[in-house]
Amino acid sequence: MxxxxxxxxxxxxxxxxxxxxxxxxxxxxxxxxxxxxxxxxxxxxxxxxxxxxxxxxxxxxxxxxxxxxxxxxxxxxxxxxxxxxxxxxxxxxxxxxxxxxxxxxxxxxxxxxxxxxxxxxxxxxxxxxxxxxxxxxxxxxxxxxxxxxxxxxxxxxxxxxxxxxxxxxxxxxxxxxxxxxxxxxxxxxxxxxxxxxxxxxxxxxxxxxxxxxxxxxxxxxxxxxxxxxxxxxxxxKCKEIEENILDDGELTLIHTPDMKKVEEVKNFLNVNEDRLLKSILYIADDEPILVLVRGDDEVNEIKLKNYLKAKNLRLADENEIEKYTEAPLGFAGPIGFKGKIIGDLRIKYLKNGVCGANKKDYHYKGVSFERDLKVDEITDLRKVKDKDLCPKCGEKMNxxxxxxxxxxxxxxxxxxxxxxxxxxxxxxxxxxxxxxxxxxxxxxxxxxxIEQNNDTKGIIWTKSLRPYDVIIIPVSVDDEIYKKGEELYNKIKSFGYDVVFEDRDISPGEKFKDADLIGIPYKLILGKTFINEGLIEVKRRRDDKVFKMKEEEIINFLKGELNES
RNA sequence: CGGGAUAUGGCCCAGUUUGGUAGGGCGCUUGGUUCGGGACCAAGAGGUCGCGGGUUCAAAUCCCGCUAUCCCGACCA
The missing domain is CATH 3.30.930.10 (Bira Bifunctional Protein; Domain 2)
Structure with missing residues (x-):
């Protein structure tokens, strides 16, 4: 070409x-x-x-x-x-x-x-x-x-x-x-x-x-x-993390006006997110289900859906929340909730925590899992996070x-x-x-x-995707050099390589830049080295390494290089 | 769908605040010089300023509406 x-x-x-x-x-x-x-x-x-x-x-x-x-x-x-x-x-x-x-x-x-x-x-x-x-x-x-x-x-x-x-x-x-x-x-x-x-x-x-x-x-x-x-x-999946948090506290109803989000409750009461209990109401095939995860965790809806074997699973809307929890969005909690409750493994360790009270503008504090909560089922429900433990070997995952x-x-x-x-x-x-x-x-x-193989100059193609094997670049417009390039082009092509001949009348720099950008693995350069020493330069795209050789050595060189890498 | 941004020659952008002859660089065409990492000189071609409406003597510029594209998020056998 x-x-x-x-x-x-x-x-x-x-x-x-x-x-x-x-x-x-x-x-x-x-x-x-x-x-x-x-x-x-x-x-x-x-x-x-x-x-x-x-x-x-x-x-x-x-x-x-x-x-x-x-x-x-x-x-x-x-x-x-x-x-x-x-x-x-x-x-x-x-x-x-x-x-x-x-x-x-x-x-x-x-x-x-x-x-x-x-x-x-x-x-x-x-x-x-x-x-x-x-x-x-x-x-x-x-x-x-x-x-x-x-x-x-x-x-x-x-x-x-x-x-x-x-x-x-x-x-x-x-x-x-x-x-x-x-x-x-x-x-x-x-x-x-x-x-x-x-x-x-x-x-x-x-x-x-x-x-x-x-x-x-x-x-x-x-x-x-x-x-x-x-x-x-x-x-x-992730392994259950056994953790001990604080001692039990006294279960108390507290006034939390307008505190709906974990962030707000956390700041208002000045406690860590991991002491909060997030209660989220889902509707699984028309049945309301209250899902409990720790304040700093999120529900993995796919795990939940698979666990429940539900055909349809969705978050409850505001009306449904009011209907089932008797409180507006933001104050749902397991204490006093009448429907089915399932919790993530991690909430087992909750002590002296905070959860919604199913009453507008109120939360409970001092909540302990075993003492205060009636949870129907406990299973792995949370979205895995960085540094969670591997379900197979227990190491921290990335x-x-x-x-x-x-x-x-x-x-x-x-x-x-x-x-x-x-x-x-x-x-x-x-x-x-x-x-x-x-x-x-x-x-x-x-x-x-391309994401895995590039540098500031452009693409560096891997073996099976390179669009061409070699580009021949006559550096100057010197007639002899151009003819030599064309001759080499035909020769290398006849050996079955996919070759491009740089025949455009543009400056040398541009020829090099373009060849590098499109990532052709080998450049055969005809220029002063050829005029002075009669040698052809072969420059490898991957590492810019230059090999000078006689014309008759090129085919062997290419054979070795292109087949191996 | 929520948040943010952009739209001006083939490409990248300036001009919009403060309305008054549409600009630059790259690319392209022609001629000449140059030739080892994006050359130079000269002469050219190329634009309904995203679309529609409005205000005005006059709109790329101000106002209203729409569309397209990109980014973040939500979403996604």
């Missing part, structure tokens, strides 16, 4: 609408252009890299016997009604109508569609397990698109679906895919964590997220430096964020049952498929790679 012919709009200025490194660099280096919020065009260079991502994933999918297919993005409403997701998915689903006013949506994921296809095709256990995947554009109307292509509304995803005859067989399938995923992220030279994720109240048992190490990102998780336990914040690259999920029969997708087992009995689904965000792999 002659650089003058490449559609490569490089920008010198910092793009004003980009904050994160990968977003800025992708725009500056001419990889992407924004079209609308969360919607991007991949320009030729970006698209070339995207294709590389795609091919690595495709290879590893094919290696485990998964078969590629291609489903539409424009989908009719009916299958979504069968599983209830037309409504459950909510505003995140892009909905539209055709000219006859029929409802359609743009697919955010394809469980319904794949199930529809398989149920009408596979009737026997003899055809299982079955692995089907596609690499296709997904649409999600995200509340807040962010970080360039990391959270966008249209994005390319590899989604794989598995169909098994039993849970045991699914376990094996899952393991196989899990290993393929590790291979994929290893091939991209990404630093990543494998994190336990929430599997939801219905169906699945196991779910994992593959999270790229990064300063930015939206996946919050904890990791134990001792045993390696890692879990998404939504799913993270909180981290990162970029979620992939998610694997055992679904079980959630979709097969609601859509009546059955096969006949070896006894001739009808059974629902045991399913799994597994996704990888392709754009995020590019963004995460």
């Amino acid at each position: 002659y650089l003058s012919k490449l559609f490569l709009p490089i920008i010198r200025e910092e793009p004003k609408d980009a904050e994160t490194i990968s977003h800025k660099l992708m725009i500056k280096a001419g990889l992407i252009r924004q079209i609308s919020s969360g919607i991007y065009t991949f320009l030729p260079l970006g698209f070339k890299i995207l294709k590389k991502v795609e091919n690595v994933i495709r290879e590893e999918m094919n290696n485990i016997g998964a078969q590629e297919l291609f489903m539409p993005a424009l989908l009719p409403r009916e299958p979504w009604d069968e599983t209830g997701r037309w409504d459950l998915y909510g505003d995140e689903l892009f909905k539209l109508k055709d000219r006859r006013e029929r409802d359609f949506c743009l697919g955010p994921t394809h469980e319904e569609i794949i199930t529809m296809i398989v149920k009408n095709t596979i009737k026997s256990y003899k055809n299982l397990p079955l692995l089907l995947y596609q690499i296709q554009t997904k649409y999600r109307d995200e509340i807040r698109p962010r970080f360039g292509i990391i959270r966008s509304r249209e994005f390319l995803m590899k989604d794989l679906y598995s169909f098994d005859e039993s849970w045991e067989s699914l376990d094996e399938t899952y393991k196989k895919i899990f290993e393929a995923y590790k291979k994929i992220f290893d091939r991209f030279d990404l630093k990543y964590y494998i994190v336990e994720a929430d599997s939801g109240a219905i169906g699945g048992k196991i779910s994992h997220e593959f999270v790229a190490e990064s300063e930015i990102g939206e996946c919050e998780f904890v990791i134990c430096p001792n045993c390696g336990y890692a879990a998404n914040i939504e799913a993270a 909180m981290k964020i990162g970029i979620e690259l992939g998610h694997t999920f055992q679904l079980g029969t959630k979709y097969s049952e609601s859509m009546s997708a059955f096969f006949q087992d070896s006894n001739g009995e009808l059974k629902p498929f045991i399913m799994g689904c597994y996704g990888i965000g392709l754009g995020r792999i590019i963004a995460a790679t």
Whole structure:
């Protein structure tokens, strides 16, 4: 490729609408252009890299016997009604109508569609397990698109679906895919964590997220430096912390006018947050439930929902609070509360604490757990925090964020049952498929790679994503040098390397800057070294190391370098 | 959806307080010089100042409404 012919709009200025490194660099280096919020065009260079991502994933999918297919993005409403997701998915689903006013949506994921296809095709256990995947554009109307292509509304995803005859067989399938995923992220030279994720109240048992190490990102998780336990914040468990706080006090009703929030009560009474008891009223499938956590903790609603096995869980509104606690918002408490009360493990150690009195403008102080509270159930309900104890080994865990690259999920029969997708087992009995689904965000792999590999000059591509192997830069416009460059270009190309020839009539500095920005791993520089010594300089992007060599040594050098790193 | 900010040539911005001929840098075109880390000189092309309304002799600038984009938060198989 002659650089003058490449559609490569490089920008010198910092793009004003980009904050994160990968977003800025992708725009500056001419990889992407924004079209609308969360919607991007991949320009030729970006698209070339995207294709590389795609091919690595495709290879590893094919290696485990998964078969590629291609489903539409424009989908009719009916299958979504069968599983209830037309409504459950909510505003995140892009909905539209055709000219006859029929409802359609743009697919955010394809469980319904794949199930529809398989149920009408596979009737026997003899055809299982079955692995089907596609690499296709997904649409999600995200509340807040962010970080360039990391959270966008249209994005390319590899989604794989598995169909098994039993849970045991699914376990094996899952393991196989899990290993393929590790291979994929290893091939991209990404630093990543494998994190336990929430599997939801219905169906699945196991779910994992593959999270790229990064300063930015939206996946919050904890990791134990001792045993390696890692879990998404939504799913993270923690060990009970045994702690002794103060002696019992005398239970007293105190006037706390207008003190509704933990912060206000804390300041008013001059006590620490950990001495307060937060009482939060939830409505779980129409039943009011008072949830107790310590003042400095927060309720993890997913844990709560899973524990209660509730289909619907939400915070009570103000009217419901008045109705059930007989006091306005801010004064709910367990003492005298008539409904079900469940508490977090940590409140067991509460002594001489403070809680709402179910009476406007009043709290109790001197509250002790054992003496004063009647709690129906105690379990782990709080949102894990930095330095909480590991549920496996008891060490202090660290909180981290990162970029979620992939998610694997055992679904079980959630979709097969609601859509009546059955096969006949070896006894001739009808059974629902045991399913799994597994996704990888392709754009995020590019963004995460850039987040992990860059310097002030630009992107430093890793092995499997580099858009080109080598760029040939004739430094001066000297005719002989230019011709030599062109000759070298043809020669190296003939050995199968992906080469760019810098043929633009611009200053040397700009040639170097551009090559560094787009991150080409090796620059072959023809200039004064060549004129004076007859040698060609090879400069490595990764560390700026310069190697001078004769022309005939170049191919061997490249062979060694490019294959190894 | 709450809070904050922005919108002026392809890109980055100044001009708005105090209304009076729309500016700079980068990029682009042409000619010349230059050529080892974002060169220089000269001449050019390119703008409904986000959109709609209002005030005024006169609006990028003042007033009202709307939209888009970004950031923080809430939300998120």
